[in-house]
Amino acid sequence: MLLRRPLTYAQPGDMNTPYYRPDLALVHDRGFAFHADGCAPDILTLLEPILQRRGMVLELGCGSGHLTRHLVEAGHRVIATDASLAMLDLTHDHVPGAEAVRQLVLPDDPMPPADAIVSVGHALSYLPTRHAVHHALASAADALNPQGVLALDLCDLSWGAHRSEEATVGRVGDDWAIVTRYLLPKPDVFVRQMAVFLRNDDGSWRRDDERHDNVLVDTSQIPTLLAGHSVQATVGPSFGAYPLPEGLMAVVGQKRPAAAARAPQPLSTGTG
Numbered sequence: 001m002l003l004r005r006p007l008t009y010a011q012p013g014d015m016n017t018p019y020y021r022p023d024l025a026l027v028h029d030r031g032f033a034f035h036a037d038g039c040a041p042d043i044l045t046l047l048e049p050i051l052q053r054r055g056m057v058l059e060l061g062c063g064s065g066h067l068t069r070h071l072v073e074a075g076h077r078v079i080a081t082d083a084s085l086a087m088l089d090l091t092h093d094h095v096p097g098a099e100a101v102r103q104l105v106l107p108d109d110p111m112p113p114a115d116a117i118v119s120v121g122h123a124l125s126y127l128p129t130r131h132a133v134h135h136a137l138a139s140a141a142d143a144l145n146p147q148g149v150l151a152l153d154l155c156d157l158s159w160g161a162h163r164s165e166e167a168t169v170g171r172v173g174d175d176w177a178i179v180t181r182y183l184l185p186k187p188d189v190f191v192r193q194m195a196v197f198l199r200n201d202d203g204s205w206r207r208d209d210e211r212h213d214n215v216l217v218d219t220s221q222i223p224t225l226l227a228g229h230s231v232q233a234t235v236g237p238s239f240g241a242y243p244l245p246e247g248l249m250a251v252v253g254q255k256r257p258a259a260a261a262r263a264p265q266p267l268s269t270g271t272g
């Protein structure tokens with residue numbers, strides 16, 4: 001079931017201009033499945049213990065449901081969430097087997113308790129500040145049940161260094177095209193300025209423009225942050241075998257068992 005509520009987007013710039021409006025949502029769906037498809041086998045491996053205990057998977061920034069589909073087809077129970085209603089409409093249509101498809105806007109919307117929290121396609125990097133990213137990570141760690149699994153990717157500070165400023169790249173399909181200009185206005189901000197084209201039924205073309213600001217963070221700090229929320233995590237260039245693009249880092253963690261979180265630290269047992 002797709003749950004709706006009035007539009008509220010926590011984005012920089014014009015608050016009335018949400019990211020991933022209908023045309024960009026469609027183009028992303030048609031042309032950018034490769035990232036979720038590449039990550040899916042590794043994420044499924046990480047989530048095997050969750051599948052065995054029929055745990056609940058919360059997906060953040062699900063987009064049009066490419067990873068969601070892999071999870072549901074593997075037998076997972078999934079709550080798929082995103083800020084963009086256009087993306088959620090697509091997920092709702094593409095993945096009818098999801099437990100729920102609902103709007104969840106990071107970083108402030110409450111997350112339901114979950115046995116795994118997953119996110120690919122650097123959804124957290126769309127937040128306006130490093131503090132907002134840290135807040136979202138802390139909320140995810142707090143929402144995890146004991147021994148729950150965290151697996152998400154996000155843009156490191158090095159993301160910008162691997163891309164040439166002011167480069168323009170294009171991708172095209174039969175009935176869509178996208179032209180993107182990269183900008184690095186600050187060392188910790190990466191901007192995509194996109195012109196999105198879709199063919200109308202009468203053969204004419206329409207255009208929409210979106211600007212996305214991604215915040216880049218020092219991902220080496222994230223394990224310490226998560227440890228303060230009972231999640232032991234590592235940061236690396238892959239969820240397993242599939243290499244992520246340079247500068248995109250995989251955060252993989254596990255929430256401590258309930259008993260371990262409560263237990264006092266063992267006393268030193270000297271032999272002398």
Ligand SMILES: C[S@@+](CC[C@H](N)C(=O)[O-])C[C@H]1O[C@@H](n2cnc3c(N)ncnc32)[C@H](O)[C@@H]1O
Pocket residue numbers: 010019020032033035036060061062063064065066067081082083084087104105106107119120121122123124126127
């Ligand atoms: C690059 S897309 C990736 C989509 C999908 N995970 C995939 O890999 O195909 C990033 C997604 O993050 C979502 N997003 C951006 N800001 C968000 C926010 N504040 N809260 C939740 N989702 C957000 C976007 O709507 C978009 O669907």
